[in-house]
Amino acid sequence: MARINMTQLVMALTLALAAALLQGTTADDHTVGGTSGWTNVRNTTFYSAWASNFTFEVGDRLVFNFANGAHDVATVTKDAYDACTTANTINLIQNGPATVTLNTTGTHYFICTIAGHCSAGQKLSVNVVADSDTPPSPPTTGTTSPPPPPSSASSRGVAFAFAFVLMSLAIALFC
Ligand SMILES: *[C@@H]1O[C@H](CO)[C@@H](O)[C@H](O)[C@H]1NC(C)=O
Ligand SMILES: *[C@@H]1O[C@H](CO)[C@@H](O)[C@H](O)[C@H]1NC(C)=O
Ligand SMILES: [Cu+2]
Secondary structure, rough: OOOOOHHHHHHHHHHHHHHHHHHHOOOOEEOHHHHHOOOOOOOOOHHHHHHHOEEEEOOOEEEOOOOOOEEOOOEEOOHHHHOOOOOOEEEEEOOOOOOOOOOOOOOEEEEEEOOOOOHHHHHHEEEEEEOOOOOOOOOOOOOOOOOOOOHHHHHHHHHHHHHHHHHHHHHHOOH
16 A cells, blocks of 8 residues: 655665675776786886775785786785895796785785886785675574575676666656
């Protein structure tokens, strides 16, 4: 008997979808430097500016695109990052493209060890935070059931588009 207000229904659906989307995020790949890749950009703010566009979570991956021999990816300490020294390199990857999984929280430091590149700006520091999408702990009682598969990036994209359409409809109904 209750009359359903169409606008309220759309708003409720949109909110429910938004909540589902926030829980559905998965590990992301971040292509370092975007289309420029991992190169001697001769610009000391370039990679920090790139990194400032993203939130890096445990489980995310950095993809360093470079040609073998032209560059490399050294995982280093903060001191080595600041001074561009290669003596105490923690890990060195010489084959590109290279994918590095961010396994721990805190700041991770990467430089290129080819002479002159780091000091010219080919260095990256990323602050890694806890995964926002840690699944809730399973119930301690009852039969065990497999966890639901994480939603794929493409299904999230479709859901985002759907949410956008619903939001536009709600706004159109209000105005
Ligand atoms: C250096 O990189 C920053 C960030 O991408 C950019 O805004 C700036 O224009 C660049 N500087 C030069 C000289 O290209
Ligand atoms: C991150 O964890 C994966 C899987 O355990 C491992 O293969 C990889 O070497 C780790 N990466 C680093 C930088 O420790
Ligand atoms: Cu280099």
